[in-house]
Amino acid sequence: MIGNIIGVLYDGFAYGMLLFLLSVGMSVTLGMMNFVNLAHCAFAMIGGFVTVTLINNFGWPFLATLPAAFAAAAAVSVVFERILFRRFYRATDLDQCLLTIGVVFVSIAAAAYFFGTTQQPVRLPDWIRGVVAIGGHNFGVYRFFLIVVALAITGALIFGVEHTSFGARVRAAVDNQRMARGLGINVDRVFALTFALGSGLAGLGGALAIEVVGLDPQFAFTYLVYVLIVVSLGGMGSVGGAFAAAVLLGVSDTAGKYYMPQVSAFLIYVIVVALLMWRPLGLFGKRHA
Amino acid sequence: MSDASVPAKPPAEFLADGARWRWAEIAFWLAATLPYFVAQDYLQLAGQVLITGLFAMSLDLILGYAGVVSLGHAAFFGLGAYACGVASKWGWGEPITGLLIGGAFAGIVGYGASFIVSRFKGLALIMITLGLNQLVAEAANSAHGLTGGADGLQGVHTWDLLGYFHFDLYGVTAFWYILAVVFACFLLTRRMVHSPFGLALRGIRENSTRMVAIGAANRAHIRKAFVIAAFMAGVAGALLTETTETVSLETLSFQRSADVLVMLILGGVGQLYGGVVGAAIYMVARDRFSDVNPQYWYFWIGLLLIAVVVFLPNGIVGGLKKLGGYLGRAGR
Numbered sequence: 372m373i374g375n376i377i378g379v380l381y382d383g384f385a386y387g388m389l390l391f392l393l394s395v396g397m398s399v400t401l402g403m404m405n406f407v408n409l410a411h412c413a414f415a416m417i418g419g420f421v422t423v424t425l426i427n428n429f430g431w432p433f434l435a436t437l438p439a440a441f442a443a444a445a446a447v448s449v450v451f452e453r454i455l456f457r458r459f460y461r462a463t464d465l466d467q468c469l470l471t472i473g474v475v476f477v478s479i480a481a482a483a484y485f486f487g488t489t490q491q492p493v494r495l496p497d498w499i500r501g502v503v504a505i506g507g508h509n510f511g512v513y514r515f516f517l518i519v520v521a522l523a524i525t526g527a528l529i530f531g532v533e534h535t536s537f538g539a540r541v542r543a544a545v546d547n548q549r550m551a552r553g554l555g556i557n558v559d560r561v562f563a564l565t566f567a568l569g570s571g572l573a574g575l576g577g578a579l580a581i582e583v584v585g586l587d588p589q590f591a592f593t594y595l596v597y598v599l600i601v602v603s604l605g606g607m608g609s610v611g612g613a614f615a616a617a618v619l620l621g622v623s624d625t626a627g628k629y630y631m632p633q634v635s636a637f638l639i640y641v642i643v644v645a646l647l648m649w650r651p652l653g654l655f656g657k658r659h660a
Numbered sequence: 661m662s663d664a665s666v667p668a669k670p671p672a673e674f675l676a677d678g679a680r681w682r683w684a685e686i687a688f689w690l691a692a693t694l695p696y697f698v699a700q701d702y703l704q705l706a707g708q709v710l711i712t713g714l715f716a717m718s719l720d721l722i723l724g725y726a727g728v729v730s731l732g733h734a735a736f737f738g739l740g741a742y743a744c745g746v747a748s749k750w751g752w753g754e755p756i757t758g759l760l761i762g763g764a765f766a767g768i769v770g771y772g773a774s775f776i777v778s779r780f781k782g783l784a785l786i787m788i789t790l791g792l793n794q795l796v797a798e799a800a801n802s803a804h805g806l807t808g809g810a811d812g813l814q815g816v817h818t819w820d821l822l823g824y825f826h827f828d829l830y831g832v833t834a835f836w837y838i839l840a841v842v843f844a845c846f847l848l849t850r851r852m853v854h855s856p857f858g859l860a861l862r863g864i865r866e867n868s869t870r871m872v873a874i875g876a877a878n879r880a881h882i883r884k885a886f887v888i889a890a891f892m893a894g895v896a897g898a899l900l901t902e903t904t905e906t907v908s909l910e911t912l913s914f915q916r917s918a919d920v921l922v923m924l925i926l927g928g929v930g931q932l933y934g935g936v937v938g939a940a941i942y943m944v945a946r947d948r949f950s951d952v953n954p955q956y957w958y959f960w961i962g963l964l965l966i967a968v969v970v971f972l973p974n975g976i977v978g979g980l981k982k983l984g985g986y987l988g989r990a991g992r
Contacts, residue, residue: 407783459969464782465729469925470969472918476962484956596790596914603787637798644791648776651784 378509379629380622385514387621388521389583392576393594394601395528395613396569402545402608404460404562409471410451411573412598413478413591418444418574419581420482423491433495437578444574445567452566457559475591482588491586513582520579524572528610541565545608600643606653616654671859679854684984688933689843696835703831707838709936709943711899714842716924716935717849718892723921724930725853726885727865728777731786731917732793733893735773736766738912740894742800745813745907753819755902759841762898763891769796770890774883790914797912813907827903834903841899845892846936852888853932861885865930922961926968928975937977 397411418440425431425439451474459467499516502509532538543551544558552558580586580594600620605612623642627635646654669677695706715737722728740762747753747761773792780788800807807813820826827833852858860881863871868878901907910916919942927938942961949957972979 401783455966462969465723465925465929466969466973469922469965472922473962473965473969476958476965478962480956480959480962484959596794599787599790603783607783633802634798637795637802640791640794640798644788644795647784647788647791648780651780651782653784 375629379626381510382514383622383625384618385511385517385621386583386625387618388518389576389580390597390601390621391614391617392521392524392572392579394573394598394605394617395610396566396572397598398602398605398613399541399545399608399610400562400566400569401602403541403548403558403565405464406456406460407464407467407471408456409468409595410474410478410591411570412577412594413475414444414448414570415573415577415580415594416478416482416586416588416590417447417577418571419491419577419586419590420486421574422578422581423486423493423586426493433499437575440578441571441575444577445571448570449563449567452563456566475595478591479588482591486588488588491581493581493586495582517579517583520575524575525610525614532610537561537564600639602653604643604646604653606655609653609655612653612655671856675854675856675859679850685933692839692843696832700830700832703835705943705947707831707835707903708900709940710838710842711896711903712920712923712943713936713939714845714899715893715896716920716927716939717846717932718889718896718935719920719924720929720932720935721849721852721889721892722882722885723924724934725858725861725865726882727868728781728882728886729786730777730789731914731921732789732791733889733920734912734914734916735793735796736770736890736893737897737900737916737920738800738907738909739769739796740766740897741901741907741911742807742813742897743894744898745816745901746806748816748818748901749813753817755818755837756822758818758902759895759898762901763895766894766897767887767891770887770894771883773890774886777886778879778882790917793912793914793917797909797914800912801909807907807909810909812909816901816905816907818902818905831903838899838903841895842936845895849892850932857881857884862930922965924975926965926975928972928977928979931975931977931981934975934977938975941976 393412393415397408400406400408421440421443422433422436425436426433431439455470455474459470462470495513499513501512503512503515504510532541540551540556540561543554543556544561548558577586577590580590584594597620601613601616604619605614605616620639624635624639627638631638692710695703699706715733718736719730719733722730722733743765744758744762747758752758752761776788776792777785801809803809818827827837853861860871860876863876864878864881871878897911900911920939923938923942924935925938926934926941927936928934941964945961945964946957949960968975974981
């Protein structure tokens with residue numbers, strides 16, 4: 372029983388890290404511009420498909436594909452941001468939702484056209500697929516890798532946001548966009564960079580997710596719900612909040628599926644609805660939308 | 661939202677003006693009977709379009725008029741569908757009371773939910789409605805004995821309409837029945853949005869703070885509209901159950917909630933006809949594109965959606981109204 376708890380916590384934490392990578396970019400961009408980007412998971416999907424293509428068609432090693440996934444998702448997202456999304460920063464939430472859902476639909480169809488509708492097969496190197504036994508418990512190496520990568524990124528993000536001048540500009544723009552503009556901060560450029568960075572992280576998350584949850588064209592839609600939960604529970608624009616919410620969701624989802632498979636999905640939504648009714652701005656949200 | 665300009669006339673006259681029937685509306689409902697005369701093979705599709713149109717219209721009541729964004733409206737559609745289906749399975753397959761059973765059940769649940777919904781807005785509201793939708797869907801999935809779970813509800817049988825009209829294989833009775841029910845619900849909605857209550861809802865949408873300042877009971881209004889919308893969504897769900905004689909979990913899915921929102925936006929929010937027009941375009945497009953290439957119709961609907969948001973802020977009906985306005989002025 373104790374062994375199970377450790378295993379469930381381990382898997383749940385790894386899953387939470389994945390959710391964090393997928394959602395942190397959306398949380399920050401939503402907090403900064405109030406722009407609801409439901410196409411965020413479509414950018415994550417781009418990262419996944421870049422990794423699949425590079426491994427299967429070009430024989431790249433798995434690790435080398437990860438930066439490529441990041442770069443591809445970031446590059447595509449910034450093109451969309453500059454051409455399409457920027458016109459809608461002042462539009463209503465609903466228009467933003469619908470516009471980006473349209474992008475999701477197109478991306479699903481495009482992915483189905485180029486890659487087919489089945490789950491993408493991907494073969495990872497053997498060293499990462501193994502299991503290590505420590506003190507009688509089995510730990511998957513891949514999940515350990517996932518946790519290390521995500522923690523490193525979280526550390527870098529928090530350092531970047533708290534201690535660099537770019538981070539200070541990002542925080543200023545999230546806190547009060549108009550005041551930041553008044554101080555001469557080029558909010559548009561800060562936003563475009565943040566948007567690219569967030570989408571790149573989502574692309575990385577999409578690439579890392581293949582081994583854990585698989586990849587098919589519906590990915591952009593399936594994980595949208597999870598990302599929205601993380602963003603709304605964590606509070607918009609808060610890196611730490613997104614981290615805490617992702618871990619909470621990852622662990623409780625995994626634990627629920629393990630111990631109470633009948634009602635697990637039910638429990639997740641009870642928790643989400645109850646927490647949001649208690650704190651409508653999220654657990655760490657400070658500011659009115 | 662240009663139709664919410666300050667009335668220059670006395671309020672009663674302003675409302676009566678809006679409620680006057682226009683030729684385009686009469687032509688629209690006459691056109692709705694056309695499938696029976698020209699496209700008998702498509703009667704079933706036409707029926708589905710009308711049901712979905714009614715569902716979208718019920719969402720329009722809370723979204724387009726009261727400004728409450730809900731991503732969980734399928735919960736009420738599904739509740740109505742299941743209530744009617746279970747009643748029929750237990751031996752009560754009378755169609756018209758079946759509709760009332762479905763609507764009432766959805767309305768009662770909607771009454772409970774309305775206390776939650778009327779308190780929140782923004783992202784929290786979207787997520788709470790989505791969460792409530794998933795809760796209902798999971799509950800229906802778990803209650804296998806009652807609902808049939810993932811296998812769907814089997815053994816639904818609808819009696820003859822008024823004890824006389826048999827629901828035939830070609831869907832002729834079903835089509836006229838659906839059209840009549842949808843039209844009746846439309847009349848009710850139309851009456852409502854052109855009443856002082858409808859005007860109050862539009863006021864809340866435009867500026868909720870100011871409405872409180874002039875003494876309107878915002879939350880009570882939103883609750884009332886929400887219950888009515890839930891009731892109508894339940895009726896739509898029950899209609900689907902009665903005419904297809906089966907219920908699946910899909911009626912409760914997040915996908916359906918999202919789809920109906922998309923249809924409504926395509927057609928036009930707060931335009932009364934937006935829901936039916938959007939449902940018709942969306943479902944006919946799905947039918948056509950699925951024939952050509954089953955997987956890729958999402959591509960076209962996605963493009964259409966982007967185009968509508970970029971070029972037609974009030975949806976297709978809003979665009980047509982504007983066009984009609986230009987032509988009217990040019991003709992004079």
